[in-house]
Amino acid sequence: MKKSALKSFAIFGFCTLLTTLSIVINAHGQSGESDHSRISSRPVVFMATGAVTPSAGSTLFRNQDGVFFSFYTTGLTNGDAVTIWMAVFNNPEFCATSPCTPADFANPAVNGTLLNTGGKVIGPDGSATYGAFRLVGDTTGARPGVGTGNGLVKPLSAEIHLVTRSHGPANLMDPIVLAQQLTMFNGGCPPNTCMNVHASVHQR
Numbered sequence: 001m002k003k004s005a006l007k008s009f010a011i012f013g014f015c016t017l018l019t020t021l022s023i024v025i026n027a028h029g030q031s032g033e034s035d036h037s038r039i040s041s042r043p044v045v046f047m048a049t050g051a052v053t054p055s056a057g058s059t060l061f062r063n064q065d066g067v068f069f070s071f072y073t074t075g076l077t078n079g080d081a082v083t084i085w086m087a088v089f090n091n092p093e094f095c096a097t098s099p100c101t102p103a104d105f106a107n108p109a110v111n112g113t114l115l116n117t118g119g120k121v122i123g124p125d126g127s128a129t130y131g132a133f134r135l136v137g138d139t140t141g142a143r144p145g146v147g148t149g150n151g152l153v154k155p156l157s158a159e160i161h162l163v164t165r166s167h168g169p170a171n172l173m174d175p176i177v178l179a180q181q182l183t184m185f186n187g188g189c190p191p192n193t194c195m196n197v198h199a200s201v202h203q204r
Contacts, residue, residue, distance in 0.1 A: 037063040038156060044073045044200045047163075058162050058200035062155050066135040069117075071162050073198050076122045081170040081181035081188065082197070083119035084130040085143075085163045088112060088152050092159035092204065099201050100159050105147040113151050116141035119182030121170040128164070143185050157204045164199075168192025 044056035056073040069086070076082055087102070089095060090111035095104040105112045117132040139151040152158060167181040167188040180187030186194050 036156075037061070040202050042200045042202055044071070044198045046075070047196050047199050053198060056198070058202070060160060060162075060202045064136075064156060066133060066138070066152060067155050067160065068133040069131060069160075069162060071130045071164075071200060072127070073164060074125075074127045076126045076128055076164070076197065077166065078122055078124050078126060079169050080122050081119060081167040081178065082122055082128060083165050083167065083182060083185075083187075084117050084132075085165060085185070086115045086117045086132075086134065087161040087163060088115065088147075089159040089161075090150070090153040090157075092157075095159070099161070099203055108148055110147070111150055111153060112147035113139065113149055114143040114146045114185070115139070115151065116143070116183055116185070119167075121172075130162075130164075141183065159204060160202045162200045162202070164197045165194060166197050167194050 039059065039061050041057060041059045044053040044058060045051060046053055053073055053075055056075075058069060058071040061068045071084060089100040089104060091109060092098070092100050094107060094109040095101070096107075100110065100112075104110045105114065115134065117134070118130045120128060120130075122128055134152050136153060136155055137151050139149060142149050142151065165185070169192065170181060171177040171188060177188055188194070
């Protein structure tokens with residue numbers, strides 16, 4: 001009963017947040033400033049097959065200061081450490097394909113960065129919710145050697161991919177390794193096997 005009440009409260013809180021943000025964005029639109037804020041919602045797909053993940057999705061709010069995302073997914077393995085990454089392609093018009101791919105990080109004209117935006121240990125139901133706000137120029141958690149490393153530069157027009165990455169069973173006995181699993185691209189691997197699981201793509 002307690003769990004059910006907490007879950008209902010969390011869902012209510014999330015819905016309230018969406019409603020509030022929608023009101024703010026609508027207010028901007030009515031005042032003639034709609035070009036300074038945008039919102040998009042996209043499905044989440046399994047990267048291995050391209051199949052849409054049931055009951056999953058992501059929402060991205062943009063304004064001239066940065067971006068905020070909310071990401072919910074299912075189908076993860078109980079006990080695994082799973083991070084979420086934000087792949088930012090500031091100039092997607094220079095990507096070799098549409099949507100952009102990791103290969104485009106090698107092109108400086110794309111001005112891309114790969115950012116860690118959170119991690120958690122998955123529970124028995126295999127679901128996870130992530131969310132983060134990124135200001136323009138914030139390079140916290142940027143993966144070294146990938147792209148230009150400039151972070152988010154063009155929040156209103158950048159192509160943004162949200163990707164979950166499994167780091168295998170969470171090492172709950174070693175806090176140092178666990179911290180690596182929740183923050184580093186290959187944290188815990190080896191001995192575990194790291195792999196990208198889900199993706200949700202927001203094009204401009």
